[in-house]
Amino acid sequence: MAGQQLQVLKALDAAKTQFYHFTAIVIAGMGLFTDSYDLFCISLVTKLIGRIYYYIPEKAHPGSLPPNVNVAICCVALCGTFAGHLFFGWIGDKMGRKHVYGVTLILLAVSAIASGLSFGYTAKGVVANLCFFRFWLGFGVGGDYPLSATIMSEYANKRTRGAFISAVFAMQGFGILAGGIVTIIVSASFKAAYPASPYQQDPIGSTVPQADYVWRIILIVGAIPATLTYYWRMKMPETARYTALVARNAKQAAADMATMLNVETEAEPEKVERLAMEPSSSYGLFSKEFFRRHGLHLLGTTSTWFFIDITFYSQSLFQKDIFTNYLHWLPSAKTMSALQETYMIARAQTIIALCGTIPGYWFTVAFIDYIGRSVIQLMGFFMMTVFMLGLAIPYNTYWKNGSHPVGFIVMYAFTFFFCNFGPNVTTFVVPAEIFPARLRVTCHGISAACGKAGAIIGVFGFLYVVESPDDAGCRCGIGMQKALYVLATTDFLGFMFTFLIPEAKGKSLEEMSNDIKPEEGSGMDEEATHQPQQPQQAR
Numbered sequence: 001m002a003g004q005q006l007q008v009l010k011a012l013d014a015a016k017t018q019f020y021h022f023t024a025i026v027i028a029g030m031g032l033f034t035d036s037y038d039l040f041c042i043s044l045v046t047k048l049i050g051r052i053y054y055y056i057p058e059k060a061h062p063g064s065l066p067p068n069v070n071v072a073i074c075c076v077a078l079c080g081t082f083a084g085h086l087f088f089g090w091i092g093d094k095m096g097r098k099h100v101y102g103v104t105l106i107l108l109a110v111s112a113i114a115s116g117l118s119f120g121y122t123a124k125g126v127v128a129n130l131c132f133f134r135f136w137l138g139f140g141v142g143g144d145y146p147l148s149a150t151i152m153s154e155y156a157n158k159r160t161r162g163a164f165i166s167a168v169f170a171m172q173g174f175g176i177l178a179g180g181i182v183t184i185i186v187s188a189s190f191k192a193a194y195p196a197s198p199y200q201q202d203p204i205g206s207t208v209p210q211a212d213y214v215w216r217i218i219l220i221v222g223a224i225p226a227t228l229t230y231y232w233r234m235k236m237p238e239t240a241r242y243t244a245l246v247a248r249n250a251k252q253a254a255a256d257m258a259t260m261l262n263v264e265t266e267a268e269p270e271k272v273e274r275l276a277m278e279p280s281s282s283y284g285l286f287s288k289e290f291f292r293r294h295g296l297h298l299l300g301t302t303s304t305w306f307f308i309d310i311t312f313y314s315q316s317l318f319q320k321d322i323f324t325n326y327l328h329w330l331p332s333a334k335t336m337s338a339l340q341e342t343y344m345i346a347r348a349q350t351i352i353a354l355c356g357t358i359p360g361y362w363f364t365v366a367f368i369d370y371i372g373r374s375v376i377q378l379m380g381f382f383m384m385t386v387f388m389l390g391l392a393i394p395y396n397t398y399w400k401n402g403s404h405p406v407g408f409i410v411m412y413a414f415t416f417f418f419c420n421f422g423p424n425v426t427t428f429v430v431p432a433e434i435f436p437a438r439l440r441v442t443c444h445g446i447s448a449a450c451g452k453a454g455a456i457i458g459v460f461g462f463l464y465v466v467e468s469p470d471d472a473g474c475r476c477g478i479g480m481q482k483a484l485y486v487l488a489t490t491d492f493l494g495f496m497f498t499f500l501i502p503e504a505k506g507k508s509l510e511e512m513s514n515d516i517k518p519e520e521g522s523g524m525d526e527e528a529t530h531q532p533q534q535p536q537q538a539r
Contacts, residue, residue: 052211378498392485
């Protein structure tokens with residue numbers, strides 16, 4: 001296949017970074033911002049929902065939801081995300097990236113509003129409605145991951161592609177931060193407007209009736225960024241790679257290149273037709289040829305994403321329980337009103353996001369195209385294993401019962417830092433680079449779905465393995481220390497499976513997919529190729 005490389009693809013790989021690239025980062029990144037806000041804001045309000053609908057003053061932790069309700073509220077969106085990854089991954093390759101890109105935002109916006117408007121005559125009715133709409137919210141989130149990653153990878157040049165895809169995913173950190181800030185503002189505003197009686201004197205009065213508005217407002221706010229981004233997504237053209245290699249419309253691909261990057265290229269319809277006749281352009285997903293070329297790659301991307309999401313989601317969605325029940329960093333629920341407890345949980349999560357989560361994302365953006373995806377992923381898994389063992393080994397003798405809380409928080413924050421300066425970002429980047437264009441969104445969706453399977457296992461595992469019988473009525477609790485050992489083990493397994501993934505640094509998408517080999521001796525001078533006259537926005 002030497003000599004078959006298309007001019008439009010070489011121009012994309014060699015194009016200088018310009019304004020349109022940053023526009024695409026913002027447009028795609030706002031989807032990830034919305035995704036993370038919607039997925040993780042629920043962890044900030046479950047205690048409040050428990051106070052309002054499942055208040056039992058005799059319980060040690062009266063703001064806690066029953067275990068089955070807690071896991072349902074936290075997991076149902078992840079189940080929807082799992083389904084969305086697979087469905088939108090498949091449809092994104094069949095119909096094109098752009099045609100389904102806006103559908104995910106509509107689902108996010110409508111479901112976020114409906115989640116906040118979940119009403120019912122009983123507590124079970126409210127929770128059932130909330131879970132129903134959270135599932136469809138997760139379904140929209142599931143579509144956003146593979147589409148955003150693939151669109152950004154197919155727009156980017158090969159020198160800075162890793163940083164661009166990472167920057168899209170890094171918006172997830174700002175979504176988590178925004179969830180904490182919105183919760184702080186809303187809970188503080190209602191706390192000032194509707195002060196509760198001291199808990200010891202008036203248990204019922206510690207949860208004012210107006211508190212029911214707080215969690216609803218927090219969930220509904222998630223519709224705002226999705227709504228604002230919809231127009232700009234609809235203005236984006238289809239990626240030139242999809243148009244040329246999958247839709248086989250060489251003229252439209254060249255026209256889109258001229259619009260996006262102001263780069264004139266030859267359409268080459270005859271070469272597109274010849275490429276379509278190549279055997280490498282016809283093998284299907286899960287065929288013998290696919291497994292020969294990409295079987296180990298898919299095993300690597302699915303397994304590593306599975307292992308990292310066990311750790312990331314179990315920690316993220318149950319931070320409040322770690323801070324309150326095990327670390328005792330937050331005051332007891334019996335000493336706070338419902339709104340004050342919500343405020344304190346949001347403040348703690350915001351501190352972790354600022355100190356560990358967000359810096360980790362942007363370290364990856366800064367270094368991924370210099371030291372490579374594999375190095376960052378290996379380093380991240382290794383350091384997470386080290387810090388998890390640092391928390392687990394001396395837990396009963398040093399960390400337990402809130403001893404040395406500052407040291408625990410620092411090490412805990414470092415696990416988030418190396419999660420994001422490591423596999424949490426690279427597992428999102430790599431599947432968008434190493435698979436063929438006609439299967440790229442599907443393979444990314446499969447990899448992400450395996451990640452969500454790990455997330456669901458992590459959430460169930462944390463609740464039913466860590467919770468003690470006294471706290472939640474569960475009879476299979478093994479304690480925080482052993483749970484930390486389990487997370488350290490999953491991180492180590494992620495480290496080992498990373499060796500199945502090829503390094504994509506500095507290579508074109510066509511080189512990585514092994515479908516189109518570069519022309520021998522073509523040596524296109526990247527710095528001098530098709531200099532843009534003046535950057536333009538998407539039409």
